[in-house]
Amino acid sequence: xxxxxxxxxxxxxxxxxxxxxxxxxxxxxxxxxxxxxxxxxxxxxxxxxxxxxxxxxxxxxxxxxxxxxxxxxxxxxxxxxxxxxxxxxxxxxxxxxxxxxxxxxxxxxxxxxxxxxxxxxxxxxxxxxxxxxxxxxxxxxxxxxxxxxxxxxxxxxxxxxxxxxxxxxxxxxxxxxxxxxxxxxxxxxxxxxxxxxxxxxxxxxxxxxxxxxxxxxxxxxxxxxxxxxxxxxxxxxxxxxxxxxxxxxxxxxxxxxxxxxxxxxxxxxxxxxxxxxxxxxxxxxxxxxxxxxxxxxxxxxxxxxxxxxxxxxxxxxxxxxxxxxxxxxxxxxxxxxxxxxxxxxxxxxxxxxxxxxxxxxxxxxxxxxxxxxxxxxxxxxxxxxxxxxxxxxxxxxxxxxxxxxxxxxxxxxxxxxxxxxxxxxxxxxxxxxxxxxxxxxxxxxxxxxxxxxxxxxxxxxxxxxxxxxxxxxxxxxxxxxxxxxxxxxxxxxxxxxxxxxxxxxxxxxxxxxxxxxxxxxxxxxxxxxxxxxxxxxxxxxxxxxxxxxxxxxxxxxxxxxxxxxxxxxxxxxxxxxxxxxxxxxxxxxxxxxxxxxxxxxxxxxxxxxxxxxxxxxxxxxxxxxxxxxxxxxxxxxxxxxxxxxxxxxxxxxxxxxxxxxxxxxxxxxxxxxxxxxxxxxxxxxxxxxxxxxxxxxxxxxxxxxxxxxxxxxxxxxxxxxxxxxxxxxxxxxxxxxxxxxxxxxxxxxxxxxxxxxxxxxxxxxxxxxxxxxxxxxxxxxxxxxxxxxxxxxxxxxxxxxxxxxxxxxxxxxxxxxxxxxxxxxxxxxxxxxxxxxxxxxxxxxxxxxxxxxxxxxxxxxxxxxxxxxxxxxxxxxx
Amino acid sequence: xxxxxxxxxxxxxxxxxxxxxxxxxxxxxxxxxxxxxxxxxxxxxxxxxxxxxxxxxxxxxxxx
Numbered sequence: 001x002x003x004x005x006x007x008x009x010x011x012x013x014x015x016x017x018x019x020x021x022x023x024x025x026x027x028x029x030x031x032x033x034x035x036x037x038x039x040x041x042x043x044x045x046x047x048x049x050x051x052x053x054x055x056x057x058x059x060x061x062x063x064x065x066x067x068x069x070x071x072x073x074x075x076x077x078x079x080x081x082x083x084x085x086x087x088x089x090x091x092x093x094x095x096x097x098x099x100x101x102x103x104x105x106x107x108x109x110x111x112x113x114x115x116x117x118x119x120x121x122x123x124x125x126x127x128x129x130x131x132x133x134x135x136x137x138x139x140x141x142x143x144x145x146x147x148x149x150x151x152x153x154x155x156x157x158x159x160x161x162x163x164x165x166x167x168x169x170x171x172x173x174x175x176x177x178x179x180x181x182x183x184x185x186x187x188x189x190x191x192x193x194x195x196x197x198x199x200x201x202x203x204x205x206x207x208x209x210x211x212x213x214x215x216x217x218x219x220x221x222x223x224x225x226x227x228x229x230x231x232x233x234x235x236x237x238x239x240x241x242x243x244x245x246x247x248x249x250x251x252x253x254x255x256x257x258x259x260x261x262x263x264x265x266x267x268x269x270x271x272x273x274x275x276x277x278x279x280x281x282x283x284x285x286x287x288x289x290x291x292x293x294x295x296x297x298x299x300x301x302x303x304x305x306x307x308x309x310x311x312x313x314x315x316x317x318x319x320x321x322x323x324x325x326x327x328x329x330x331x332x333x334x335x336x337x338x339x340x341x342x343x344x345x346x347x348x349x350x351x352x353x354x355x356x357x358x359x360x361x362x363x364x365x366x367x368x369x370x371x372x373x374x375x376x377x378x379x380x381x382x383x384x385x386x387x388x389x390x391x392x393x394x395x396x397x398x399x400x401x402x403x404x405x406x407x408x409x410x411x412x413x414x415x416x417x418x419x420x421x422x423x424x425x426x427x428x429x430x431x432x433x434x435x436x437x438x439x440x441x442x443x444x445x446x447x448x449x450x451x452x453x454x455x456x457x458x459x460x461x462x463x464x465x466x467x468x469x470x471x472x473x474x475x476x477x478x479x480x481x482x483x484x485x486x487x488x489x490x491x492x493x494x495x496x497x498x499x500x501x502x503x504x505x506x507x508x509x510x511x512x513x514x515x516x517x518x519x520x521x522x523x524x525x526x527x528x529x530x531x532x533x534x535x536x537x538x539x540x541x542x543x544x545x546x547x548x549x550x551x552x553x554x555x556x557x558x559x560x561x562x563x564x565x566x567x568x569x570x571x572x573x574x575x576x577x578x579x580x581x582x583x584x585x586x587x588x589x590x591x592x593x594x595x596x597x598x599x600x601x602x603x604x605x606x607x608x609x610x611x612x613x614x615x616x617x618x619x620x621x622x623x624x625x626x627x628x629x630x631x632x633x634x635x636x637x638x639x640x641x642x643x644x645x646x647x648x649x650x651x652x653x654x655x656x657x658x659x660x661x662x663x664x665x666x667x668x669x670x671x672x673x674x675x676x677x678x679x680x681x682x683x684x685x686x687x688x689x690x691x692x693x694x695x696x697x698x699x700x701x702x703x704x705x706x707x708x709x710x711x712x713x714x715x716x717x718x719x720x721x722x723x724x725x726x727x728x729x730x731x732x733x734x735x736x737x738x739x740x741x742x743x744x745x746x747x748x749x750x751x752x753x754x755x756x757x758x759x760x761x762x763x764x765x766x767x768x769x770x771x772x773x774x775x776x777x778x779x780x781x782x783x784x785x786x787x788x789x790x791x792x793x794x795x796x797x798x799x800x801x802x803x804x805x806x807x808x809x810x811x812x813x814x815x816x817x818x819x820x821x822x823x824x825x826x827x828x829x830x831x832x833x834x835x836x837x838x839x840x841x842x843x844x845x846x847x848x849x850x851x852x853x854x855x856x857x858x859x860x861x862x863x864x865x866x867x868x869x870x871x872x873x874x875x876x877x878x
Numbered sequence: 879x880x881x882x883x884x885x886x887x888x889x890x891x892x893x894x895x896x897x898x899x900x901x902x903x904x905x906x907x908x909x910x911x912x913x914x915x916x917x918x919x920x921x922x923x924x925x926x927x928x929x930x931x932x933x934x935x936x937x938x939x940x941x942x
Contacts, residue, residue: 085919160915218919227916235912236898243894247887264884272891502886 055541335395369443533638755823
């Protein structure tokens with residue numbers, strides 16, 4: 001259709017199509033992002049359908065930004081820029097429409113549908129499934145044919161820096177995409193993570209960055225009418241970028257089991273990248289010297305200017321994040337989310353919008369409103385600033401709390417206000433993009449171009465170009481230097497190979513040898529149920545919030561256990577390490593929570609953790625937490641398998657890995673962290689000696705903590721009738737049915753109650769624990785439930801009944817058996833005095849889910865009543 | 879000599895940078911060739927020396 005138009009204008013139709021596709025898709029992508037943000041405040045929002053669950057929306061959001069928005073915006077710009085840069089027509093308009101169809105209707109839209117349907121790939125920046133990966137490779141090949149061949153056909157003696165970036169970006173991505181997306185499907189765990197790390201950074205650094213910089217280098221001279229400051233500097237920037245950026249990838253996995261040499265390489269490359277970006281940005285900003293008025297008046301140029309500033313800020317931030325002391329603190333936190341939004345909105349999107357509007361206002365026959373564009377600029381700038389500052393601050397606070405021993409929920413609670421601000425900033429950003437669309441739909445129409453306009457189309461039809469260049473160039477262009485970029489293109493491929501070897505293939509080889517040596521023999525393979533559960537975990541995007549990667553840092557080891565070893569994830573295909581923690585790490589989840597707890601938590605996390613922001617997964621159940629589907633059971637089986645190998649290998653007990661410590665250190669598997677703290681015998685959080693005033697204060701505090709942490713299972717009145725109780729076995733204790741000693745409560749809260757769903761709460765502060773104990777003791781109302789004295793006959797009979805039927809489990813004099821293997825452990829009556837009614841009920845009916853049987857068929861009513869009175873006498877008051 | 883990845887990266891970047899600077903310093907005749915492409919793109923800008931595609935490059939912004 002466009003072929004009838006002369007010169008570069010034949011691509012106007014494609015430019016318009018990609019521009020509107022970009023606008024439509026960024027709208028949808030931002031709605032996905034906004035839904036993701038709002039679910040932080042209302043986790044039950046749209047929670048009944050798996051199609052719109054948090055994890056799947058998050059997958060769609062990132063891929064939508066990458067392919068739907070930026071992909072289309074860049075393609076739009078390429079149709080404008082490449083014919084002019086190469087001074088040759090593109091390969092074919094027909095190919096352009098084929099690429100448009102493939103990109104949007106075979107890649108982005110099906111990718112979104114598949115991800116929402118639960119068919120995805122759990123890798124950062126690679127969330128679309130393998131089927132879509134194949135389409136991406138085809139689309140990238142079509143892009144290369146369309147946009148690279150004109151340069152090769154042209155053999156230009158002078159290739160402008162934007163052309164270099166376009167060539168580099170398209171060719172490098174074509175090489176890097178399959179490596180980052182396919183290899184981790186075949187190489188498991190830590191070894192696969194090395195390849196993933198490569199792509200995470202290549203996606204941003206070698207697709208988004210080159211094309212965004214190509215825009216900047218076009219818009220700035222075109223808008224100001226002046227050449228850039230130095231083409232030489234721009235070329236240094238280009239080559240450093242392509243040498244250094246691919247080597248950055250591993251900095252997403254610092255403090256990991258990946259060889260320290262590779263990590264150090266990524267750190268130094270990150271620092272060099274910061275230096276390179278200073279060079280590039282200095283050149284761009286120097287190109288704008290004396291053009292402040294133009295920047296102020298020309299909205300597309302202003303977008304590019306802000307994008308340039310954002311580029312240097314985000315890059316220096318990235319370099320800083322790669323330094324170990326900063327990474328230790330900020331990684332996994334919202335700081336990184338702020339960083340990625342600064343990169344993808346502040347840098348890439350501002351550049352893309354600048355490029356789009358720059359092209360749009362030059363496009364004949366379309367409407368363009370500078371006024372609306374100006375509004376869009378300010379909305380987007382305000383939204384960006386708000387979001388980035390907010391998330392950066394949130395990340396610092398989260399990092400601080402994670403470094404401390406504060407309970408995990410403290411960081412969630414502290415983040416709420418920042419997440420609210422993030423949602424508001426998201427709305428502002430959405431309005432900004434509406435402004436961009438408005439700018440492209442309103443305002444005066446551009447002048448129509450008639451088909452018979454005289455336009456100078458391509459080189460060869462134009463005559464001699466050499467009059468443009470300074471004198472010595474004419475001689476040089478005829479020499480081999482004229483084709484130097486072909487030689488350097490080979491060097492570019494060499495850079496890719498270098499990064500592949502240094503950051504992926506070599507660590508893979510080292511890890512393979514380490515794993516072969518360190519992995520204990522005879523570890524069980526994951527069961528089929530666990531494997532299916534793993535697929536569900538990946539499908540629902542659990543890794544977006546839960547890492548499975550305990551770093552070699554003090555804070556991680558203290559909180560989650562011994563650092564993750566490379567051999568532990570050898571069954572992980574692809575790896576599920578994750579790059580963000582909204583919830584706690586799950587690498588050592590086994591045994592921490594009961595399967596019942598996990599099931600209720602999946603049905604509705606607020607049932608067991610009242611302040612949780614985790615989404616519910618009701619579609620894994622048949623309308624009730626008591627009726628889990630096989631998928632829910634599989635997922636719980638998988639969760640309960642996490643860390644099993646480490647337990648079997650004795651890692652939790654501080655047993656050596658089997659490698660000589662010096663050898664470990666030499667290989668970079670060093671750890672400067674403390675031995676993991678395991679909750680041993682509980683300290684006594686005594687409340688008996690509190691003064692009445694203190695007691696009241698602690699009880700008030702405890703009531704709040706109880707409402708936040710305990711009411712989901714035990715109910716608000718502590719009667720064991722919380723929302724989760726129906727699905728837990730044994731049912732949560734009725735705290736109003738017994739008087740508990742400080743010692744009993746201290747022990748239960750410190751270690752949990754193994755064999756039940758009561759988890760340990762040793763991460764709560766001492767004050768909170770003492771408050772909880774003080775409050776719990778108020779729940780029982782046994783003032784009128786006096787201990788009946790027994791006469792000699794009754795006592796003898798009770799002694800006999802107890803010794804015959806109860807003592808083996810409950811111990812002599814209710815002191816607890818010394819070597820019981822029963823879980824939950826039988827009640828120690830010296831520490832727990834049930835009410836008479838409660839004791840009689842337990843004796844008659846037993847306690848479901850425990851080893852306490854029903855005695856109503858073996859003991860008559862009188863004997864049971866006698867025993868109920870008898871066991872109450874054992875209690876030792878403080 | 880036992881080179882690790884750290885050394886390799888520092889070395890290669892240093893050599894690349896040194897190469898660029900050396901060429902700039904030792905081959906002044908190449909400088910115009912290196913800078914020439916930045917003038918070529920001005921052909922697109924309004925009021926530039928050559929009008930590659932006058933209609934398509936007409937802007938509706940009003941600078942200054």
